Every structure is written in C-alpha cells, then in structure tokens.
Amino acid sequence: MSIAVSPLGPKTFQDPEPVAGVRLAVAQAGIKYKGRTDLLVAVFDPGTTVAGVFTRSKCPSAPVDWCRQALGGGSARALVVNSGNANAFTGMKGRETVTVTAGAAAKAVGCKPAEVFLASTGVIGEPLPPAKFTAVLDTVVADAGSARPMDAARAIMTTDTFPKVLSRTVRLGGVEVTITGIAKGAGMIAPDMATMLSFIFTDAPVAANVLQGLLSRGVTGSFNAITVDSDTSTSDTVLVFATGAAEKRGAPRIAETGDRRLAAFRKALFALLLDLSHQVVRDGEGARKFVSIAVTGAASAPSARRIALSIANSPLVKTAIAGEDANWGRVVMAVGKAGEPADRDRLAIRFGDILVAENGERVEGYSEEAASAYMRGENIEIGVDLGLGRGKAQVWTCDLTKEYVAINGDYRS
Amino acid sequence: MSIAVSPLGPKTFQDPEPVAGVRLAVAQAGIKYKGRTDLLVAVFDPGTTVAGVFTRSKCPSAPVDWCRQALGGGSARALVVNSGNANAFTGMKGRETVTVTAGAAAKAVGCKPAEVFLASTGVIGEPLPPAKFTAVLDTVVADAGSARPMDAARAIMTTDTFPKVLSRTVRLGGVEVTITGIAKGAGMIAPDMATMLSFIFTDAPVAANVLQGLLSRGVTGSFNAITVDSDTSTSDTVLVFATGAAEKRGAPRIAETGDRRLAAFRKALFALLLDLSHQVVRDGEGARKFVSIAVTGAASAPSARRIALSIANSPLVKTAIAGEDANWGRVVMAVGKAGEPADRDRLAIRFGDILVAENGERVEGYSEEAASAYMRGENIEIGVDLGLGRGKAQVWTCDLTKEYVAINGDYRS
Numbered sequence: 001m002s003i004a005v006s007p008l009g010p011k012t013f014q015d016p017e018p019v020a021g022v023r024l025a026v027a028q029a030g031i032k033y034k035g036r037t038d039l040l041v042a043v044f045d046p047g048t049t050v051a052g053v054f055t056r057s058k059c060p061s062a063p064v065d066w067c068r069q070a071l072g073g074g075s076a077r078a079l080v081v082n083s084g085n086a087n088a089f090t091g092m093k094g095r096e097t098v099t100v101t102a103g104a105a106a107k108a109v110g111c112k113p114a115e116v117f118l119a120s121t122g123v124i125g126e127p128l129p130p131a132k133f134t135a136v137l138d139t140v141v142a143d144a145g146s147a148r149p150m151d152a153a154r155a156i157m158t159t160d161t162f163p164k165v166l167s168r169t170v171r172l173g174g175v176e177v178t179i180t181g182i183a184k185g186a187g188m189i190a191p192d193m194a195t196m197l198s199f200i201f202t203d204a205p206v207a208a209n210v211l212q213g214l215l216s217r218g219v220t221g222s223f224n225a226i227t228v229d230s231d232t233s234t235s236d237t238v239l240v241f242a243t244g245a246a247e248k249r250g251a252p253r254i255a256e257t258g259d260r261r262l263a264a265f266r267k268a269l270f271a272l273l274l275d276l277s278h279q280v281v282r283d284g285e286g287a288r289k290f291v292s293i294a295v296t297g298a299a300s301a302p303s304a305r306r307i308a309l310s311i312a313n314s315p316l317v318k319t320a321i322a323g324e325d326a327n328w329g330r331v332v333m334a335v336g337k338a339g340e341p342a343d344r345d346r347l348a349i350r351f352g353d354i355l356v357a358e359n360g361e362r363v364e365g366y367s368e369e370a371a372s373a374y375m376r377g378e379n380i381e382i383g384v385d386l387g388l389g390r391g392k393a394q395v396w397t398c399d400l401t402k403e404y405v406a407i408n409g410d411y412r413s
Numbered sequence: 414m415s416i417a418v419s420p421l422g423p424k425t426f427q428d429p430e431p432v433a434g435v436r437l438a439v440a441q442a443g444i445k446y447k448g449r450t451d452l453l454v455a456v457f458d459p460g461t462t463v464a465g466v467f468t469r470s471k472c473p474s475a476p477v478d479w480c481r482q483a484l485g486g487g488s489a490r491a492l493v494v495n496s497g498n499a500n501a502f503t504g505m506k507g508r509e510t511v512t513v514t515a516g517a518a519a520k521a522v523g524c525k526p527a528e529v530f531l532a533s534t535g536v537i538g539e540p541l542p543p544a545k546f547t548a549v550l551d552t553v554v555a556d557a558g559s560a561r562p563m564d565a566a567r568a569i570m571t572t573d574t575f576p577k578v579l580s581r582t583v584r585l586g587g588v589e590v591t592i593t594g595i596a597k598g599a600g601m602i603a604p605d606m607a608t609m610l611s612f613i614f615t616d617a618p619v620a621a622n623v624l625q626g627l628l629s630r631g632v633t634g635s636f637n638a639i640t641v642d643s644d645t646s647t648s649d650t651v652l653v654f655a656t657g658a659a660e661k662r663g664a665p666r667i668a669e670t671g672d673r674r675l676a677a678f679r680k681a682l683f684a685l686l687l688d689l690s691h692q693v694v695r696d697g698e699g700a701r702k703f704v705s706i707a708v709t710g711a712a713s714a715p716s717a718r719r720i721a722l723s724i725a726n727s728p729l730v731k732t733a734i735a736g737e738d739a740n741w742g743r744v745v746m747a748v749g750k751a752g753e754p755a756d757r758d759r760l761a762i763r764f765g766d767i768l769v770a771e772n773g774e775r776v777e778g779y780s781e782e783a784a785s786a787y788m789r790g791e792n793i794e795i796g797v798d799l800g801l802g803r804g805k806a807q808v809w810t811c812d813l814t815k816e817y818v819a820i821n822g823d824y825r826s
Contacts (some may be wrong), residue, residue, distance in 0.1 A: 008763065031452075055749075056750075056752070057746070057749030057750055057754040058748070058749045058750075058751070058752065058753070058757070059745050059746070059749030059757040059760070060749070060757070061746055079592060088741060088742070088745070089745045089757060089760075089770065089773060089775075090773075090774060090775070091758060091772060091773040091774035092774075093774070094716075096469045115690070122741025123740045123742070124743075124745060125565070125741065125745070125770065125774075125775050126775075160610035187729065229728040229729065230727070230728065231727055231728060231729045231743075231746060231750065232727075232746065232750035233746065234745065234746055263668070311780070313643075313730070314643075314644055315642040315643065315644060315817075315821070316600065316642065316814075316821055319817075319818050319821035320821065320822065321816065321823035322822040323821070323822035323823055328538065329501070329502060329536065329537030330537075331503045332472050332501070332537060333470070333536070333644060333645065333646065333647055333649065334644070335471070335472055336468075336470030336471045336472030336473070336645065336647055337469075337470055337471075337644065337645035338467070338471070339471065340471065341471070342471040342472055343475070343506060344471075344472040344502060347472070347502075356537065357502065359556045360502060360503075360504040361502070361503060361505075361506070361538075362502075362538050362539075385791055396426070399817060399822075400728075400818060400822070401822070402815040402818045402819065402822075403759055404728075404732075404818070405732050405735065405813060405814060405817075405818055406815065407734035407813045408728070408729055408732035408733065408736070409733065409735040409738075409812075409813070409815075410733035410736055411812070
C-alpha cells in the first residue's frame, strides 16, 4: 500500500494560530497506532455554542448517537476525538464507552457531560475500552493550549495522506473574527477506517440555533456534495464551535438567522466548508484526478443533484477518467440510470470547454484529440445539460484507479 | 488487457441443437471487429409469440425503443442482433437505422417490420449505418438454419470471455419441449461496449401475454437481481420467442397464465434465466469471486432487495472480497447507507455458515482464521438478517479487482 502524499494534495501547508477561546491538546493514547498521536482534545471557554451534522447511515456509531443527543443543549465545553477505532457496531459496550468518556472529560474540564462532544474514526466492530480515554484525559485536559490546529489535524488522520486544515478571517460587525477548520477522510470508509470528520472553530459570537442553520445550509453544497466511492460511513460528523471570544473585542453577538451582519461570515464559512470538503476528495483513496460535475437544465435541483451523483458514483465513468478517456457514452449511461427525468435527444455533454455531444448525438467536428488532451489534466470538469428545466447542481469526486482497489483490497491478502 | 477466460467460467460447454421452429444464421458484417462473426439472425416459423423486458435507463438505445413498440403485436418472425456498435445515443440516425434494418429483414423473411426484433451491443454514440445490415441481410436470411446456438452466442459477444448458452427440456402436457437460451454481458457496460443481452427460444406453444407474464416474473429473481458494477446499460434486452412447433407433436397451446400445465415449464424457464444471469456475473469484468447476498428479516421484500443491492454495489464490500477479507464492518456500512429500516443492534451477519456478528456486535469466540479460510474460496455467500420483519431477497455479484479498473480504464491510456 502506498503511503505517499496524494498527487492532488496541497503544495504548501498553512499552520494557523488556535482560535481564541479554544485550547487544543493532542496525545498518544495507543488506541491502535504506535509512535503517533491518536487523541485530540479541545477545551472551549464557557459560553461556546455548537452546531452539528451527521451521517445519514441507519447504523450510526455510538459517538454519533451521543453527539445527536448532546446537540440539544446547544452548549459545548469539550471535544474528544480519537483515531484508530470508530466505536461503531460495538453494541452496549460502545454506549458504555461514550458515557464513561464524556463523564471523565466533563470532570476534568469542569462541565456537564452533555457539553462534551465525541467522535471516533478507525476500525468498525472492535470494542474500544473506555480506559484508553480515562487513563490520559486528566493529563491531556491539563495540557490544553499546547497544540496547534495542524497538530489536531494530524491526530485525527487515518489513511489520509495529508492533514487538512484551513483558516480564514472575516469581519463581523466591523470586528475581525477567525474561522479555522480541520478535517479527515480519504475513502468514505478507508481500510477498516470509518469516516469523514470535520471540526470548525470560530471566535465569533453566534447563537447555537443560528450556527446550526448556517451549518445545515453550508454542508449541502460542500460536505454533502462530495463522494469518493459512494460508500457512506457510520461516523461522518461535522461540528462547528463558536466560542464568542471576539465579543470582548467588540464583535456583535448574533442571535437571529436573518441578521444582515452575518453575510460576510456566512460566505467565509461556506467557502471554508467547500475547501475542506475538496481537500477530502483530493485525498480520495488512489485519486489522481479531481473531478467536478455540473448538471444544468434538469427538471429540478434535487433531480440535478441525483443525476450529478449518479455520474460521480459510476465506476465506469470514474475508471474512464482514470484512463484519461473522454468517454461521454458512459456519462449518457449514468444519466440514464439515475431514474430522473431525461430526454436522450436533448442531452448536451461537455468536458471542460469542449462540447462533445448535443441533441442526443456526438457534435459534428468533435475532436477526440482535443478531448484526450483535456483529459490528461489533473482537474476535470464534466458538464451535462438536460435541456428540460432550470434545476442545477454541482458535486465533486475523484477517479477510480487500481490504487483504490489495492488500498481497499490488498491490505490483508 | 487480459483476454483469458474468466476463472469463474464453466469448465465444459454444452452446444445444444437449435429449437424447432427457429433457424439461426451468423455472419461477419464487419461492423467493428475483424475476423469474427458480429451478426446474428434468427428466423422464426409463422405463429411465433414473443415477450420482452428492457433496460430501465431513461436514455435507451434505438433498438430498445423499436422492440418496446414492436412487442405490442406479440408476434415475431425474425431477430437481428449485432455486436460492435450499440446504436445508442445516435439520435435521428439511430432511429433511421433500426427502421431501415427492420424493413430489410421483413422483406427478406416475408413478414411485417413489426415482427422483426432488433438488438445492438457495442460502442455508444457512434453512428451505425444501415448499409452494414442491408448489404448482407438477404444472404444471411437465405442461410438461416446453418448456425447452432453456440455460434449465435459467439456472434453477440463483446468483452465476454466465454459464450453463454444453456438448454433444458421439460414436459408440457406430457410432451417434451425445449428451452434454449443465449446471453452476453460482462460489465453492465464493458469498454465502450454496452449491454446485457439474452435471447431465449422455445418450441412450446405459449400465447404472447402468458409468455410476457412468465418473463416479467422470471427476471425479478434472475436478470434483475444481478449486478457487476451498479452501472445500467442503455441497451439491456431479454427476449423470449415461443415458436409453438411442439404443438405438432401434441403439446397443448397455453393461452391462460393460470394454466396448471405450465408449472414445470415455468420452473424450467426460471431456472434457465437464473443460470444464464449467473453466467453473466461469472464473466463480470475482472471477477475472481462469485458472490451471493441473501438478506432476511427486513421490513419488506422491496426493502430487503434494496439492502442486498446496496451491499452488492458497495465498492468497499467488493474490494474486501477481492482481498479475501471477511470485512463485516463494511457490510454494516452498506446496510446503513441503504436508507432502509435497520436497527444496528438487531443485525446479524454471516459469511457462509460462519456467524460473524449478532445483536449489533461481533460474536464471542469469532474466529478470524476460519472466516479468512472461507473467504479464500471461489463462491462467497453473505447472509444478513435485519431482525425486523419477514422481507427477504437474494442478489448476485462479483468482487471488484484491479483487473476491473484495468479493463475499464487502461484501454486507451
């Protein structure tokens, strides 16, 4: 198995300062890996609000169940994340572990267990003893403030080939606030390693319900519009924590979703979610091409989205892209199998700026040479116009290579 | 690209006699391939009935459109099938080709165009000139009777590594009748080569509407319960032709679906459809394992089917099988992503006879060694019990190997 950094990874890394009101610490808890950090703890100032979105899996992990319930309080004082074990499909033992861990973290931090948020990523079905956490939590919480966002991003990696971190500053009511996010994820489930996780921290003072509204809207076009292999993890989690520390510097407290002062913050948050989600795709297992699929002219936006995902998840489209072949016949196939309204004879297909097919036929004078040259690039854009209505959607994926099969099939044979 | 016969292919081949009332001929029409047959014509005795089922793609090929319309007549005198070009996404030109071809075949045979059935498999989006057919149809029809079912099966192959043919005899009202079928298909779309096709011939005298009822029921548990890569071709076609020639030997004409004399025939037809569909999976691109997935205890039969297909289509389940890993965590993942009713803590999973997980946890005393030994076999059975209701379903698939990616991605690079 290759452990080289993905060719689609960033050429340079940003290592931002921690966000005011967030104190980070990492540790080697020895959950599965040796010689690397596998535990992240974030301690938040009192008054921190929280919002979250989770996997749609009907078989979610124990930490996802825990977070869904804790989210009702809207308040967060700690986040505990481990890599190496997903605590998924672990039955009663799994529930016991999250309860004990949250209790221990709450005691160390001095808060209620319902103010502790948990996420786990790694092997499914392997019991995760609470002692792995309780043995070190006091020390790690005492260390809070010693780690930087890049350390945090590294501690939650599983088969990721690079840490995913991004920070932006934006003005809120005339005061500069910071938004910093980290993420992990490579396949929807890497070799036994479940999950896409992302944690976003900001010092902006934003009420929990407003934050939840922003996050729910923001993931639609970002984390919910990416796919590596169509497989959905039991543990996908995106959490946003707003410490409100910028209030001391004069930033206004935002309590209403409609507050116009939110506009720049919303835009910056959405851009950050989009960038982090693209980093996950760029670290897709075995990926060599970053693929953007834009569907227009569909009967509706949900219809456009289903067609775009049908194309993005088609093994034959993805292997053709790996083979640098402008195989628009497979795109037609993927449109047809989506089960959404489509009229073969109105369909138009583009690769980048090259119009390949129109009105249900290959265009006159189509140059396979030009299309092949385009396909040799690293970033591939596929455009499909249905010619039916005004529905549109965009999703992102990567190609399907032999390396993907090797990463996911060779590791034990 | 490997052109060796699939390791899952049959060890011996049956080459049955043609069915009474069916005269076969094959030819080298030079549509794409050189030095091999690529055209199949079957001429049927007057009175032959026909039934068909087709792809659910919203972008079907021109021949599929043609057959759907012709099926209304319930009567067939000729079948014309080519390999090398799917005549799909070919717009007005595609429609012109099917009309001209059916007209020429009707003239050569002496029947109505609506009694001619057409199927094409091969490249998508490449115009298929009618002259390829008109130039040879008279000669091929004059030759009718010169070819055997095995010749027919070979003429319709694209990336198939072995011809798919099967014949059974069964008693209908005390008289022996024959059912012989051929099929092709390897990926749902092979390298530019669309399609799963199957044609079944019988001398049993069965009315068209009865035949259609049998076929529609029969494909549910066979051709509609297999998947190689989740991709649906624009051209999938299964046609059954009943010449009625056995009537002369005393076989009763069956005009009612409820006719009890049909029981043995129905059973034999369903078994033949199942076997042919399994042959398609066994020739799945790059396949090394034949995988059966049985879901029980689901909320309903359709729910069980969707869960079974979610498992069968999961790249991570399929790569784990390729890696001979009893990775039940990925099975849980695939159950969870199906979106169907599921209770993580009631789930039970088996590989063959080995119970791996129960009540949402790995079973006590689970032996990874025993499971790994089982996974090294060629035939893998995965059993999932939801513990919710009485819904059950079974589907078949193959593993996902590097060879699949090579076949579908390397061919031009």
